[in-house]
Amino acid sequence: MRRVVSLWLPFWPTDRLRKLHGDAPADGSPLVTRGHDGRRMVIAAADQAARALGLCAGMPLAHAQAMVPDLAVLDATPAEDAEALARLAAWCLRLSPLTAPDAPDGVWIDVTGCAHLHGGERPMLTLLARQLARHRLAGRMAIADTPGAAHAMARFGSKPIAVVEPGGQAEALAPLPVEALRLDAQTVDGLRRLGLERVGQLAEAARGPLARRFGDIPLTRLDQATGRAREPIRPVLPPETIMVRRTFVEPIATAEAFTGVILTLVGEACAQLEQRGEGARRLDLVFERVDATIQVVRIGTARPVRDVRHLARLLDERIETVDPGLGVEAMRLVLPSVEPLAYTQRSGDLAPDATQAADLSELIDRLVNRLGADKVYRLQPVESDIPERSQQAVPALALMAKGAPGPPVCAWPRPARLLDPPEPVDAMAMMPDHPPRAFTWRRVRHRIARADGPERIHGEWWDRPDEVAAVRDYWIVENQHGRRFWLFRQGDGVDPATGELAWFLHGLF
Numbered sequence: 043m044r045r046v047v048s049l050w051l052p053f054w055p056t057d058r059l060r061k062l063h064g065d066a067p068a069d070g071s072p073l074v075t076r077g078h079d080g081r082r083m084v085i086a087a088a089d090q091a092a093r094a095l096g097l098c099a100g101m102p103l104a105h106a107q108a109m110v111p112d113l114a115v116l117d118a119t120p121a122e123d124a125e126a127l128a129r130l131a132a133w134c135l136r137l138s139p140l141t142a143p144d145a146p147d148g149v150w151i152d153v154t155g156c157a158h159l160h161g162g163e164r165p166m167l168t169l170l171a172r173q174l175a176r177h178r179l180a181g182r183m184a185i186a187d188t189p190g191a192a193h194a195m196a197r198f199g200s201k202p203i204a205v206v207e208p209g210g211q212a213e214a215l216a217p218l219p220v221e222a223l224r225l226d227a228q229t230v231d232g233l234r235r236l237g238l239e240r241v242g243q244l245a246e247a248a249r250g251p252l253a254r255r256f257g258d259i260p261l262t263r264l265d266q267a268t269g270r271a272r273e274p275i276r277p278v279l280p281p282e283t284i285m286v287r288r289t290f291v292e293p294i295a296t297a298e299a300f301t302g303v304i305l306t307l308v309g310e311a312c313a314q315l316e317q318r319g320e321g322a323r324r325l326d327l328v329f330e331r332v333d334a335t336i337q338v339v340r341i342g343t344a345r346p347v348r349d350v351r352h353l354a355r356l357l358d359e360r361i362e363t364v365d366p367g368l369g370v371e372a373m374r375l376v377l378p379s380v381e382p383l384a385y386t387q388r389s390g391d392l393a394p395d396a397t398q399a400a401d402l403s404e405l406i407d408r409l410v411n412r413l414g415a416d417k418v419y420r421l422q423p424v425e426s427d428i429p430e431r432s433q434q435a436v437p438a439l440a441l442m443a444k445g446a447p448g449p450p451v452c453a454w455p456r457p458a459r460l461l462d463p464p465e466p467v468d469a470m471a472m473m474p475d476h477p478p479r480a481f482t483w484r485r486v487r488h489r490i491a492r493a494d495g496p497e498r499i500h501g502e503w504w505d506r507p508d509e510v511a512a513v514r515d516y517w518i519v520e521n522q523h524g525r526r527f528w529l530f531r532q533g534d535g536v537d538p539a540t541g542e543l544a545w546f547l548h549g550l551f
Contacts, residue, residue, distance in 0.1 A: 043208050044335055046275065047151040047167070047185045048192035049134070054147040055123050056089035057179050059116050072110055075118040076103050086118035090180065120146070132280045135378035137166060139326035139338060140277045148196075150189060150275045155338040157185075167203045186211050189275060190267030194222035194241075212268045216242030223263040229256055241267075272334065284377040286310045293332050293369025297361050300329075300373075304357045305350070307375040312348045321346025321383030327357050329364055330372040337364045341411045344438060345403045346383040352404050356411050406438045427499050429548060430462045454497045455518065457528045457549025464546035467529065471545075474535025477517050481529065483547050488521040498534075513540040516548070526551035 051057065056073050072095055077086035083103040092113070097106050107113050127143045131150075134141040137160065140152035153166065160166035163185050174181040184195035184204035191211035195204040198218045206214045215222065218241050221230045232255070238244045241264070244252075249261055265271035279285055286307050294300065304327065315321060323346055329337040339360040347353060409418045419435040426432045469481035477493030495517035501509025516530040528549035533541025 287374035324379035469545035
C-alpha cells in the first residue's frame with residue numbers, strides 16, 4: 043500500500059529570511075516580503091504575525107504600511123526560496139529515498155515501506171515536526187494513500203499532524219472545501235455557484251455535466267486524491283547523491299536473484315565512493331514492484347564504509363523483510379548519507395601489529411541493523427555524583443567528547459546492575475545512622491546478615507534548586523543467602539528537610 047507525506051510550510055519565505063538574516067525582526071514582530079505587480083509594490087509573503095493583523099499576499103505595500111506603521115519589510119527572493127526548498131527535500135531523504143519539492147511551499151515524501159524504520163507513521167511525523175521546530179520552521183503535515191489526499195489534509199485539515207488510515211481518503215476529504223483539490227480560483231468559483239462547496243458534494247455530483255462545463259481537471263484531481271487515478275511523484279536527488287539502478291527484462295522474486303543484484307549495485311556504488319574518497323553511512327535499497335509500488339530496505343553504518351563485502355552482507359540480511367509481490371522489475375541503491383573516508387593501512391602478514399585495536403565497526407553494524415539502533419549502545423560517563431545521572435547511552439562507536447569526564451573514581455564499589463528508577467522497599471533500621479536490619483522488596487522479605495556504609499551523596503543543589511538540602515545515605519547489604527543489594531535512605535535521619543526517610547533499592551551486585 044502506497045503511503046505519501048505532504049509537508050506544508052505556510053510561512054516558508056518569511057521563516058527562511060528570519061532564520062537567514064541577523065537583521066530580521068525578532069520572533070513575534072510582523073514581517074512581510076515585497077515584490078512588484080506591474081508598477082506597484084505588493085506583499086509577496088506575510089508571516090503569521092502579519093497575517094494576524096490582516097495583511098496578506100497581493101496587498102499593496104503602501105496600504106499594509108499604513109495599517110501597520112512598524113511593519114518590517116524585506117525583498118522577496120523566490121529563486122533562493124525554491125533552491126532552499128530543494129535542499130529541504132534532500133534533507134528529508136533521511137526519512138525516505140523518494141522526496142521531491144512541492145513548490146512553492148511544500149515537500150512530497152513517499153514513505154511506502156519506510157515508516158516502520160522510524161517507529162511508525164505518527165512517530166515519524168512527530169519526529170519531523172520536532173526537527174522543523176528546532177530550525178524555527180512552522181509546518182503542517184499529513185500522510186495518506188495518495189499525494190492529493192495528503193496535500194489536502196495538510197493544508198485544510200483541522201490538525202497540524204494528520205494520519206489518514208489506509209483506504210480512508212474519501213471519508214477524510216468529504217468535509218473539506220473544493221479548493222483542497224488544488225483547483226484554480228475560477229474553477230472553485232464556478233463550482234460554488236453550482237452549490238458544490240465540499241469535496242463530498244463534488245464526488246456525488248454527475249460527472250458528465252461537470253466535465254462538459256469545467257473540463258477534465260476537477261474530476262482528475264478528485265480521482266487522484268481518492269486513489270482512482272495514480273499521481274506520480276518524481277523524486278529529485280541532489281546532484282552529488284550516489285544512485286545506481288538495474289532494470290530487469292523479466293521480474294525477479296527470489297532471494298538468490300536479489301543477492302546477485304545487490305552485489306552488483308554495491309560494487310558500482312563503492313567504486314564511485316572510492317573515486318570520491320568517501321564512505322557510506324546510510325544506504326537505501328529500493329525494490330520497484332510490477333504493481334507500481336515499492337519496498338525499501340534501509341541500513342546504516344557506525345563509520346564510513348566502502349567495503350563491498352560488508353555492505354552487501356548487511357543488505358542481504360534484510361532481504362527477508364521484502365515482499366516482492368508479483369515480482370520486482372527494477373532495483374536501485376541510493377546513498378543519501380556519505381562521509382569522507384581516508385585510506386588506511388591494515389596490518390597483515392607482512393607487517394603484523396599486535397597492538398592494533400580490534401575493529402568492531404562491522405560487528406556493530408550487523409547488530410544495529412538486526413536489532414535496531416536503540417538496542418546497541420555504550421555508556422559514557424557524565425559529571426554527576428547521583429548514580430542514575432552519572433552515565434548516558436551513546437552510539438557504540440561514538441567518539442569521546444573533548445573535555446568529557448572519565449570514569450568516576452570512588453572508594454566504594456558500585457553494583458553491576460542499576461535500577462532506574464530506584465524501587466521503593468519497606469526497611470527496618472535504627473535512626474539515624476544504623477544499617478537496616480531487614481527489608482521487603484517485591485513481596486519478598488530479606489534479613490540482613492552484613493552491611494557496609496553509609497556512603498553519603500548530596501543533591502546537586504547548583505543545578506536543581508529542589509535538591510539544596512537533599513541527602514542520600516547508601517548501604518551495601520548482604521542477606522542471609524549471600525545476595526548483595528545497594529540500598530539508600532532519603533534524608534540524614536536528623537533534619538526533615540534532607541528527605542522523607544523513605545528507603546529504596548538502587549542496585550544489585
